[in-house]
Amino acid sequence: xxxxxxxxxxxxxxxxxxxxxxxxxxxxxxxxxxxxxxxxxxxxxxxxxxxxxxxxxxxxxxxxxxxxxxxxxxxxxxxxxxxxxxxxxxxxxxxxxxxxxxxxxxxxxxxxxxxxxxxxxxxxxxx
Amino acid sequence: xxxxxxxxxxxxxxxxxxxxxxxxxxxxxxxxxxxxxxxxxxxxxxxxxxxxxxxxxxxxxxxxxxxxxxxxxxxxxxxxxxxxxxxxxxxxxxxxxxxxxxxxxxxxxxxxxxxxxxxxxxxxxxx
DNA sequence: CCTTAAAGTCTGTATTACAGACTTATGGGC
DNA sequence: GCCCATAAGTCTGTAATACAGACTTTAAGG
Numbered sequence: 206x207x208x209x210x211x212x213x214x215x216x217x218x219x220x221x222x223x224x225x226x227x228x229x230x231x232x233x234x235x236x237x238x239x240x241x242x243x244x245x246x247x248x249x250x251x252x253x254x255x256x257x258x259x260x261x262x263x264x265x266x267x268x269x270x271x272x273x274x275x276x277x278x279x280x281x282x283x284x285x286x287x288x289x290x291x292x293x294x295x296x297x298x299x300x301x302x303x304x305x306x307x308x309x310x311x312x313x314x315x316x317x318x319x320x321x322x323x324x325x326x327x328x329x330x331x332x
Numbered sequence: 333x334x335x336x337x338x339x340x341x342x343x344x345x346x347x348x349x350x351x352x353x354x355x356x357x358x359x360x361x362x363x364x365x366x367x368x369x370x371x372x373x374x375x376x377x378x379x380x381x382x383x384x385x386x387x388x389x390x391x392x393x394x395x396x397x398x399x400x401x402x403x404x405x406x407x408x409x410x411x412x413x414x415x416x417x418x419x420x421x422x423x424x425x426x427x428x429x430x431x432x433x434x435x436x437x438x439x440x441x442x443x444x445x446x447x448x449x450x451x452x453x454x455x456x457x458x459x
Numbered sequence: 460c461c462t463t464a465a466a467g468t469c470t471g472t473a474t475t476a477c478a479g480a481c482t483t484a485t486g487g488g489c
Numbered sequence: 490g491c492c493c494a495t496a497a498g499t500c501t502g503t504a505a506t507a508c509a510g511a512c513t514t515t516a517a518g519g
Contacts, residue, residue: 219445220433231356282516291436298428306347309418318346409485
């Protein structure tokens with residue numbers, strides 16, 4: 206990804222084009238998935254996704270700039286990365302994506318995971 | 333993107349992880365948008381998106397391997413790239429993405445495009 | 460203090476991206 | 490048939506990015 210001034214203020218007037226600036230990245234998609242499933246610490250993302258630390262840092266910056274996540278400075282020694290409303294609002298899209306992937310990207314009878322309902326519960330129980 | 337054996341047979345058992353292999357790319361998202369809006373020729377994609385030709389070639393290969401698009405060999409002198417059912421099935425997801433982007437990635441009162449209903453019409457009228 | 464752990468940063472190398480020029484093949488006009 | 494334009498790529502050189510893995514820093518806990 207090329208360095209940009211701001212992800213929030215991407216200049217495309219098309220909402221798809223603008224969304225693609227943020228979501229058009231494999232790691233960003235995976236980070237949000239883990240966040241929906243409850244991950245909120247740097248090391249958790251590293252361990253669960255096997256992402257390079259430098260790559261994770263840059264993606265978390267993108268997600269913050271775009272207003273999808275927020276970094277909570279460490280109270281003890283752990284910083285937390287938490288979803289903002291714009292991030293939580295992606296849950297229906299992830300549901301769609303999971304349904305689509307499950308239907309079109311697996312061979313006949315190939316075992317597939319479910320998009321856990323706990324992800325949605327995790328968000329709706331938050332308030 | 334690192335070279336892979338096959339996008340269709342990505343080994344992640346999670347549908348989100350597998351979807352991310354295909355959709356987690358800015359150009360792939362844009363190509364599908366243009367396809368929904370009626371583009372089906374190489375030069376059309378180049379002109380409408382300003383994508384590098386080599387990059388377009390590689391993304392069209394990915395989309396074919398994943399089963400989202402198909403290349404129709406030239407009848408005259410133009411090859412066509414047409415959506416397969418797996419690709420058309422992404423229209424609801426694009427609708428979601430457009431709604432989300434429109435709501436969360438634009439400043440107050442900033443002018444934004446619409447995800448044209450003609451995109452959906454373009455597909456449902458096809459059969 | 461000393462040890463562990465979390466959250467990054469740094470380094471060197473391998474891969475990918477990109478602009479833009481070039482190639483090949485077809486079709487149309489004359 | 491010959492010339493020109495166009496479509497669909499391919500190629501080349503350079504700039505940017507990705508990655509593994511080592512290193513650094515700060516804070517807690519004992």
